Amino acid sequence: MTLVRPTFITHGTCPQARASRLLLGGLVHGGQGIAGATDLKVSPLQRPACGVRVADGSAIVRGSRPWQGAYGQVNIGDALIDIEPTGPFARTDLLVLRVEDPEYEGDLDPARDDIVYFHVIQDVPPETAEVPEGMSAIPLARISLPRDTSTITADMIKDLRQLANARHHHRVYTAWPTTRQRLPGEPGTWTDWPGEAAWDVELPAWASRATITVTISGLSAEDGSMLARLRTTLGEAKGKTTAIDINTERGPAPDLFAALAHTYSLSPGQRGRTQRLAVQTHQDADIDRGSGLYISRYAAITAIVDCTETPE
Numbered sequence: 001m002t003l004v005r006p007t008f009i010t011h012g013t014c015p016q017a018r019a020s021r022l023l024l025g026g027l028v029h030g031g032q033g034i035a036g037a038t039d040l041k042v043s044p045l046q047r048p049a050c051g052v053r054v055a056d057g058s059a060i061v062r063g064s065r066p067w068q069g070a071y072g073q074v075n076i077g078d079a080l081i082d083i084e085p086t087g088p089f090a091r092t093d094l095l096v097l098r099v100e101d102p103e104y105e106g107d108l109d110p111a112r113d114d115i116v117y118f119h120v121i122q123d124v125p126p127e128t129a130e131v132p133e134g135m136s137a138i139p140l141a142r143i144s145l146p147r148d149t150s151t152i153t154a155d156m157i158k159d160l161r162q163l164a165n166a167r168h169h170h171r172v173y174t175a176w177p178t179t180r181q182r183l184p185g186e187p188g189t190w191t192d193w194p195g196e197a198a199w200d201v202e203l204p205a206w207a208s209r210a211t212i213t214v215t216i217s218g219l220s221a222e223d224g225s226m227l228a229r230l231r232t233t234l235g236e237a238k239g240k241t242t243a244i245d246i247n248t249e250r251g252p253a254p255d256l257f258a259a260l261a262h263t264y265s266l267s268p269g270q271r272g273r274t275q276r277l278a279v280q281t282h283q284d285a286d287i288d289r290g291s292g293l294y295i296s297r298y299a300a301i302t303a304i305v306d307c308t309e310t311p312e
Contacts, residue, residue, distance in 0.1 A: 009126075021069025025062060032062040032070065032138050033162040037208060037312045040075060042095060042141035042157055050150045052095065052157065054079040054118060054140065060164040061116065064136045071136075073116040081118050083143060085150040092144050094121040094128055094160075098137040105136075106171035126226045129160055138162070161311040167206055169307040173199040173277070176300060177218075181295040183228070188285035197279035197301045201234070204207045205272030208233065211263045214279060218299025219256035221246045223291045226253075227284035234264050235275040241282075244293070266307075277303060292311075 021100020034040050058074040098119040100106040108115050131137040139160040175196040185191035212232050226246045232239040239262030246253045
């Protein structure tokens with residue numbers, strides 16, 4: 001029989017450690033990393049010294065051997081980690097959460113030793129972001145120490161945490177103008193236009209970023225000479241601009257297309273709330289390029305909103 005004996009699903013069974021690890025690994029789709037966005041964040045000590053503190057939280061560490069499964073560990077309260085001071089030479093250390101299961105490596109005794117523990121790998125290359133090959137561990141932070149250093153400060157710590165199973169929220173919004181419209185307002189000012197390109201977007205409470213892509217078809221310039229800029233807005237935040245630059249004497253420029261994209265960092269006040277997503281347009285005030293910008297009644301407007309969870 002090749003099936004692993006099931007665990008936690010029948011009365012009277014004796015749970016197998018490997019079965020539990022394989023089940024845990026499957027539940028996180030083979031991923032590894034911290035469980036929540038703020039888990040296991042590495043910071044300087046509150047009283048300056050040569051060490052760091054690791055915040056509370058939990059994590060999943062995938063075993064490096066085939067069919068080893070995954071290990072879960074929880075840190076309650078701050079863990080204080082000593083870092084060796086530097087002498088006349090600078091040094092880079094890597095702080096990881098490591099698993100040393102004696103069934104696969106090492107000689108720790110699970111009955112009396114912590115087989116999942118914080119571990120400092122000293123003197124790694126300055127841009128190291130991954131654990132050494134073959135080590136069952138996840139990186140938490142890279143610590144870059146100048147020479148003759150005995151105090152760790154925040155600027156020396158590079159966050160390397162990744163979420164084991166980051167949440168993702170994908171939504172698509174559409175709109176269609178009902179009539180042919182010209183961009184209203186005075187040249188040189190931002191106007192909410194096209195008017196149909198506006199939606200109320202619900203942002204998840206866990207989301208830290210929102211990547212927004214908007215496409216607009218059916219735009220045109222009446223005499224082929226025009227400069228206009230478009231951007232998205234999310235609540236009070238404003239995205240990067242896209243330009244439509246037409247400079248020709250050949251007459252009308254129909255069938256123009258605009259694509260807008262921006263990644264917003266969501267503030268705590270935006271998360272878990274409904275925010276207004278809209279498009280704003282700004283036409284250049286140069287009288288030599290004074291063509292009107294129009295949108296056709298047959299245009300299609302599409303907005304894609306991707307909310308993601310990232311370590312904080």
